[in-house]
Amino acid sequence: MGHLVRAGLRECSRRKAVTMGTSEYARIADHGLIGDLRTTALVATDGTIDWWCVPRFDSPSVFASLVDQRTGGHCRIRPARSDAPGRQLYFPDTAVLITRFSTDEGIGEVVDFMPPSPDPADATPRWLVRMVRCVRGRMDFRLDIAPRFDYGRALHQTVVTDEGALFESADTSVVLHTIREPGDTALRLVGELDLHAEITLETGQVRGIVLEQNPLGPPRALPVAEVERAFQDTVRFWHTWLSRSTYQGRWREAVDRSAITLKLLTHAPSGALVAAPTAGLPEQLGGERNWDYRYTWVRDASFAVSSLLDLGFTDEATAFARWLADRYEEGGIGPSGPLRVLYRVDGSPDVPEQVLDHWEGHRGSAPVRVGNAAGDQLQLDIYGELFDALYRAHQHGLRVGRPGWRALCGLLDWLADNWDRTDEGIWETRGGRRDFTYGRVMSWVAFDRGLRLAAELGLPAPVERWRAARDLVHDQVWQHGWNPERRAFTQQYGGEVLDASLLRMARAGFVAPQEPAWLDTLAAMERDLVVDGQVLRYDPAASPDGLVGSEGTFSLCTFDYVGALARSGRSAEARLLFERALTHANHLGLHAEEIGLTGEQLGNFPQAFTHLALIDAAVTLDRLCGTEPGPGLWVG
Numbered sequence: 001m002g003h004l005v006r007a008g009l010r011e012c013s014r015r016k017a018v019t020m021g022t023s024e025y026a027r028i029a030d031h032g033l034i035g036d037l038r039t040t041a042l043v044a045t046d047g048t049i050d051w052w053c054v055p056r057f058d059s060p061s062v063f064a065s066l067v068d069q070r071t072g073g074h075c076r077i078r079p080a081r082s083d084a085p086g087r088q089l090y091f092p093d094t095a096v097l098i099t100r101f102s103t104d105e106g107i108g109e110v111v112d113f114m115p116p117s118p119d120p121a122d123a124t125p126r127w128l129v130r131m132v133r134c135v136r137g138r139m140d141f142r143l144d145i146a147p148r149f150d151y152g153r154a155l156h157q158t159v160v161t162d163e164g165a166l167f168e169s170a171d172t173s174v175v176l177h178t179i180r181e182p183g184d185t186a187l188r189l190v191g192e193l194d195l196h197a198e199i200t201l202e203t204g205q206v207r208g209i210v211l212e213q214n215p216l217g218p219p220r221a222l223p224v225a226e227v228e229r230a231f232q233d234t235v236r237f238w239h240t241w242l243s244r245s246t247y248q249g250r251w252r253e254a255v256d257r258s259a260i261t262l263k264l265l266t267h268a269p270s271g272a273l274v275a276a277p278t279a280g281l282p283e284q285l286g287g288e289r290n291w292d293y294r295y296t297w298v299r300d301a302s303f304a305v306s307s308l309l310d311l312g313f314t315d316e317a318t319a320f321a322r323w324l325a326d327r328y329e330e331g332g333i334g335p336s337g338p339l340r341v342l343y344r345v346d347g348s349p350d351v352p353e354q355v356l357d358h359w360e361g362h363r364g365s366a367p368v369r370v371g372n373a374a375g376d377q378l379q380l381d382i383y384g385e386l387f388d389a390l391y392r393a394h395q396h397g398l399r400v401g402r403p404g405w406r407a408l409c410g411l412l413d414w415l416a417d418n419w420d421r422t423d424e425g426i427w428e429t430r431g432g433r434r435d436f437t438y439g440r441v442m443s444w445v446a447f448d449r450g451l452r453l454a455a456e457l458g459l460p461a462p463v464e465r466w467r468a469a470r471d472l473v474h475d476q477v478w479q480h481g482w483n484p485e486r487r488a489f490t491q492q493y494g495g496e497v498l499d500a501s502l503l504r505m506a507r508a509g510f511v512a513p514q515e516p517a518w519l520d521t522l523a524a525m526e527r528d529l530v531v532d533g534q535v536l537r538y539d540p541a542a543s544p545d546g547l548v549g550s551e552g553t554f555s556l557c558t559f560d561y562v563g564a565l566a567r568s569g570r571s572a573e574a575r576l577l578f579e580r581a582l583t584h585a586n587h588l589g590l591h592a593e594e595i596g597l598t599g600e601q602l603g604n605f606p607q608a609f610t611h612l613a614l615i616d617a618a619v620t621l622d623r624l625c626g627t628e629p630g631p632g633l634w635v636g
Contacts, residue, residue, distance in 0.1 A: 029586035029601040036114035037268035047078035068359035073148030094238035106137025134201035146194040164219025175215040246312030249622035257589040258611035267345040271319025272296040276604035282365035302389040307612040384442025387449035419443040435493035437481035488524035497543040500557035513567035552594035559613035
C-alpha cells in the first residue's frame, strides 16, 4: 500500500509550502469555471485549481489558494519548462474547460471537467477530471497537489499507492486516481502531505488524474478510454441541456455562456441556486467587503429563474419552486418573515458568519469570511422578486397547485401586515434599518403579481385586502420615495441619495418607461451613478452602509441600466453600452460582481447577478432595438 504519513498542518506548511507574495495571486478574471451541479472548481490560466469545496458549494474548501496562497491548498498541472500562462477556452457550448500550453518542444492541453448528474437521487461519488494530453511534439508536465481541508484548518493524512493516493481528514476524503494505459509505469508521487509527479507525453498521448470526493473504494488506475467516455458524456449532457434554449437573438454566444454559468450554480439534488461559487473575494482590493456568496438567496435565485425562463428553461423554475415550498412548510416566522433572506442549498437556515483569521485574503484583502450574517436581516424586497418569478413561470405554462397557492396566500397575508417596516434593503447594508424605496416597490410587485395570479387562475384569495395594500404602497412610494427637488426617486424615503436598484422600477411595471418622472430619475442617475457607461450601486460616502471603504461599479446595475435605456426609447445608446459592458467579461465570457477603476474584475466570481442581468438586457434589446418611442407608450 505504499507509505502512510500523518503530520501537523503547521509543520508541513513551514517545511514544504512555498510562500508567495500577494502579487503572485492569479487575478480573479484569470479563471474558468467547471462544475457537476453539486459544486464547482475554479481553474486559473496557469493550470492551477485554486478553489474547490466538497461535496457541495457551501462545504469547506479543499483547494483555496485563491484566497490564501500559504495554507489554502491547490492542484496544479503545467509544463515543467515554462512559466508562460496557458490560453483557455471552453469546448463549444459546454462547461468543459481546456487550458493550452505552448513550449519550444510542443503543445499540450489540460482538459478539466466534472461529469454532471441531474438526478437528485444520484449518490455516486463525484469526479473532478484533469486529462493531460500532448497535441504536438513532446511535453513534460508537472503535477503538484496540496490539499488543505476545512479551510486549511484540519489535519489530514496521505496514503500513496501504485494506483494513486488517498487524502483523508476527519470529515472529508479525496482519492486521486491515475489515468494511464495498460503497461504504463505508475505516476511517481513523492511527498508527505503534498504530492508531486512528472508526466512526459508524446504527440497523441493522454494521461492525467481524477479526484473523487468521498470515494467508495481505494485509488485505481483508470484506462484512458474510460475517462474519454466520461468526457463524451459530459459534452453530451451540456449540448442536450443547451439545445432547449429558445434564444435566437444577436448575442447568442454571451447569452449561452451566461445560461451555462447559471446552470453550473444550480444544486441538482435540491433545486437551489447559489449566488456565486466563491467566498472572500474582495469588492475592493485590500478592503473589508469580502463576503461568502455560496448560499441560496431567495432574491438572486428568483432573478435567475426568471432569466432562465426567458430562454425557455422551465425545469429549473419547477425545482426551485418546490425547494421554496419546502422552506415555507418548515413553518415559523423568522427575521424576514415566513421566508429567510438566504439558506444553505439543502434548506438549512444555519449560516453563521465567521472570519478565517489564519488566511491573508486574496492579494492581502482580509478579512476572509465564511457564512453570511445577512441571513438574519429583514429584506422585504424578496417577496416581490419571488412573486414576479412565479408569475413569469405561470406565463410560461407552469401552474400553481392548491397547496402551493395556499402557501403563497400565507406569504402575501404576512406581507400585508408587514410591508410598512424599515429593513436592511437589497444591498444588505449593516448601518441599520431604513425606509428603502426599492423594498416598497417590490412589495407592490408582490401584491400585483399575486392579484394577477388569483384572477388568471380563478383561485380563491383575499383580493380586496391585497388590492388595498398594493394601492397603499403605490401611493406611499410616490409621496415619500419621489424627491421633487432632485427630480428623482431616491434610495430612502425623504432622502437625496440615488440607488441603482431602482433601475428595475420600469421593468417591474411600477412606472411607465416614458413617464417624465422616470426619465428624470434616469437623468439623475446618469449624473450621480454612471461612470463611462458603468453603474455604481450608490454612494457609500453619502449614504453610510456600516462598512469601511468603497467598491467598483456593479455589473448587475450596468446591465439593468441597459435595459432601462432600451425601454425608455434610447435603444441605440443601450446597445452601445451593452456591447461595451460585454468587453469587461474575461477571456471565457465570465463576469464577476464588480469592475474596478482599472477595469479589473472584483468580487465573487462568477456572479449569478451579473449573468442573469446580461441575459435580461440581451432579451430586452432583441425585443426593442430599432424601435422608437411612439404615441401611447405614456399618457400623462
